[in-house]
Amino acid sequence: MQIQDDLQQRWWTLQAKLMERFDGKKPDLETILFLIGIQEYGQVKEKFTKEQKQDLMHVAVCSLFSQSGYYEIERVDEEGWPHFRQLKPMPVMDTIAQENFLKDHILLYFESHNF
DSSP: OHHHHHHHHHHHHHHHHHHHHTTTOOOOHHHHHHHHHHHHHOOOOSOOOHHHHHHHHHHHHHHHHHTTTSEEEEEEOTTSOEEEEEOSOOOOOOHHHHHHHHHHHHHHHHHHTTO
16 A cells, blocks of 8 residues: 555655646646657647547657557657557556556656656
8 A cells, every 4th residue: 555655645746746837737647648748749739639639648658658668669750740669568457557557657757857
């Protein structure tokens, strides 16, 4: 239970830091994935389509899991979108474990980017 408590505390700390940056709005998991996707895509637009938002979140997830060797970047297309190749299957987990696995990778991402 201690490991999960530590993860939750680190998650709340990250959310608090992001709240400071974004006018006091508490970001949820999807918002954080969207922000990582924009960072990895490298282009900020005034407005993204619904499909582009989904693509950005996919880019974020692949980027996050590439930290642990599950994915690697394969190429960047002519529009600047990164494409990934899965290297190994994702572990089978229940919903709570999946969320914690993702949160742990998000925290690692922000730590490695000195946030």
